[in-house]
Amino acid sequence: MVTDVLVIGGGPAGMSSALSAGENGSKVLLVERDETLGGILNQCIHNGFGLHYFGEELTGPEFAHRFRKMVEREKNITVLTSALVTKLGENTATILCKNGVKEVKFKACVLSVGCKEKTAGNISLNGTRPMGILTAGTAQKMVNIDGKMVGKDVVILGSGDIGLIMARRLTLEGAKVHMVLEINSTSSGLKRNILQCLNDFNIPLLYNSTIFEVVGENRVEGVFYGQVDEKFNKIESTRKFLKCDAVILSVGLTPDLQLLPNIEKSKTSGLVVNEHYESEMPSIFTCGNALHVHDLVDNVALEGKEVGRYASLYAQGKLESGKTIKVLHSADFAYALPQTLFEGEGEVELKFRLKNKIVRKWIKVKSEGVEVGKRFVLAGVPGEMMTVKFSKNGVKNSVTLEVE
Ligand SMILES: Cc1cc2nc3c(=O)[nH]c(=O)nc-3n(C[C@H](O)[C@H](O)[C@H](O)COP(=O)(O)OP(=O)(O)OC[C@H]3O[C@@H](n4cnc5c(N)ncnc54)[C@H](O)[C@@H]3O)c2cc1C
Numbered sequence: 001m002v003t004d005v006l007v008i009g010g011g012p013a014g015m016s017s018a019l020s021a022g023e024n025g026s027k028v029l030l031v032e033r034d035e036t037l038g039g040i041l042n043q044c045i046h047n048g049f050g051l052h053y054f055g056e057e058l059t060g061p062e063f064a065h066r067f068r069k070m071v072e073r074e075k076n077i078t079v080l081t082s083a084l085v086t087k088l089g090e091n092t093a094t095i096l097c098k099n100g101v102k103e104v105k106f107k108a109c110v111l112s113v114g115c116k117e118k119t120a121g122n123i124s125l126n127g128t129r130p131m132g133i134l135t136a137g138t139a140q141k142m143v144n145i146d147g148k149m150v151g152k153d154v155v156i157l158g159s160g161d162i163g164l165i166m167a168r169r170l171t172l173e174g175a176k177v178h179m180v181l182e183i184n185s186t187s188s189g190l191k192r193n194i195l196q197c198l199n200d201f202n203i204p205l206l207y208n209s210t211i212f213e214v215v216g217e218n219r220v221e222g223v224f225y226g227q228v229d230e231k232f233n234k235i236e237s238t239r240k241f242l243k244c245d246a247v248i249l250s251v252g253l254t255p256d257l258q259l260l261p262n263i264e265k266s267k268t269s270g271l272v273v274n275e276h277y278e279s280e281m282p283s284i285f286t287c288g289n290a291l292h293v294h295d296l297v298d299n300v301a302l303e304g305k306e307v308g309r310y311a312s313l314y315a316q317g318k319l320e321s322g323k324t325i326k327v328l329h330s331a332d333f334a335y336a337l338p339q340t341l342f343e344g345e346g347e348v349e350l351k352f353r354l355k356n357k358i359v360r361k362w363i364k365v366k367s368e369g370v371e372v373g374k375r376f377v378l379a380g381v382p383g384e385m386m387t388v389k390f391s392k393n394g395v396k397n398s399v400t401l402e403v404e
Contacts, residue, residue: 003029003078004315005308006093006106008085008259011039012297013288014112015067016304017311021110022076024312029104030077031095033084037071038064039114040137040289041297043144046165048192052298063297088259091283107315108283110307111260111271115253115289117162123251125157127214130221136162136250143169151246155223156180157211159187159194161295161383163250168197170248177203178242181225183210183232186357188252188383190295211247212239220245253293260284267335268292275341275348276310276319277303285311292337292351295385325367325392329401331355334382336401341392349389352401357381362404363388367395 005021007014010032018030036042041049044060051057054066071077083097093109095102117135125133132151134142140162142148154175156163159182167177180198185207187194198205212224212234226238255270257263263281266272270291271279278285287307288300313319322342327350329336336352350365358380365373365388373390380386388401 001029001102001104002106003027003104004107005029005311006104006109007031007112007308008088008093008109009039009112009114009288009290010034010037010079010081011112011114011288012041012064012067012300013114013290013304013307014039014110015064015071016301017110017112017285017287017308018077019067019070019074020305020308021108021312021315022074022308024309026076026108026312026315028074028077029080029106030071031080031083031085033082035082037068037079037081043137043141044165045144046169049297052296053301060297067301085259088284090281106283108285108311110304110311111279111284111286111290112288112304113256113259113290115293116256118249118252118254120249123249125214125249126212127223128216130214130216130219132216132220132246133214134246134248136160136166136248139166139246139248140169143173149173149175150248151175151220151244153178153244154246154248155211155225155242155244156248156250158182158249158251159189159205160250160252161189161193162253163248164189164193164197166248166250167203168201171201171203175246177201178244179203179225180205181209181211182207183228184208186381190383191381210234214247215241220247223247253289255290255292257290266337266339268337273338273340274321274324275338276314276321277307277338278310278314278319283314285314292335292353292385295383299385323396325395326398327401328398330403332358332403333401341395341399343392343396345393346391347389348392349387350399350401351385351387353385354380354382354403358403364402364404365390365399366402367399368397372399 004026041060041064049063087094325341
């Protein structure tokens with residue numbers, strides 16, 4: 001098979017970049033391992049999607065459906081579902097699909113394969129490994145897609161958004177969600193999810209707390225939990241036992257880069273990218289949760305649109321770059337993206353996440369000590385993906401993000 005742009009992964013990032021590449025005149029092959037396009041949205045049956053992109057509040061499947069319809073109408077896109085990309089090289093990929101193995105040649109590729117959840121093994125969860133320990137995404141799929149309950153008495157470890165959403169979902173399905181334990185002193189979840197998914201249902205969120213040990217032979221029988229000090233050491237005097245039959249883990253997501261195991265990763269665990277979201281591997285572009293874990297799907301779709309256009313221009317030999325400007329940041333930031341810009345004119349946007357909560361501060365962009373851009377933040381938390389725009393006219397060598 002031969003195509004201009006190969007898009008791997010048919011979630012919102014992939015569908016949006018395929019659409020944009022197609023609209024910009026490139027032939028696109030969109031490959032998705034599931035039977036239908038939509039990605040993680042298909043299992044997110046709650047509302048809260050699409051406010052920025054479509055101007056209305058949609059459920060995950062509704063948001064995905066709108067994109068699927070647009071993809072179907074775009075004549076430049078060929079969709080291949082139930083097809084897994086197993087190998088990715090420079091300008092070639094191997095696809096395992098229903099009727100065998102296919103090799104595809106492409107001019108540009110968009111890697112939009114989403115992210116994966118951290119498991120009990122990833123966080124070295126103490127105790128036994130009985131049935132009933134699940135990641136929040138797996139629990140969500142079981143409840144929302146397969147129609148199966150995960151337990152009656154639930155403890156959630158980690159206050160990431162999926163865990164918060166599952167606290168509400170399991171409560172609505174009749175389970176008793178006893179508590180959410182968060183090892184940090186702040187939540188990585190969105191404020192609105194803490195309000196709507198925990199506070200509205202009187203589910204306690206215990207900060208500086210964690211599971212000390214899971215107990216159970218075949219099935220989870222309970223957990224020992226308690227508080228931790230500032231170095232995350234267990235404070236044994238706070239140890240308590242809670243009877244439960246399920247432990248749901250919401251302890252972090254990380255970009256899924258199984259297809260490129262040997263390439264250098266950035267602070268987000270995604271690929272290092274330039275202003276065009278092109279990685280250090282020529283012709284490989286990336287976006288969505290495969291690049292950095294997003295808070296809102298609307299941002300994923302917007303990023304996909306931009307990256308699809310760049311990939312299309314690259315495939316047509318029209319993408320211009322230039323001398324590189326490094327993007328640096330102070331210790332207040334977890335990361336900033338893209339890692340490099342190109343010298344030239346016009347406005348650019350940097351995306352970033354904070355390490356800690358800030359209140360009434362300026363985010364400033366400086367180049368060689370001179371301020372080139374800024375934005376005021378009334379209250380910023382690590383759970384929120386933020387952006388700052390500035391004009392790069394005259395900017396050379398590097399820009400640095402700072403909090404003042
Ligand atoms: C539980 C949960 C709740 C959320 N709630 C909200 C919310 O209320 N509001 C909001 O705005 N956002 C929400 N989000 C965030 C939003 O859904 C995600 O940010 C968005 O779906 C990420 O899109 P993506 O396309 O990058 O990844 P995904 O949606 O994960 O799509 C990636 C796709 O790639 C496919 N794939 C992976 N590897 C391969 C391969 N090798 N070959 C072929 N295909 C492959 C996968 O099957 C998948 O379909 C939520 C996310 C989760 C997980």
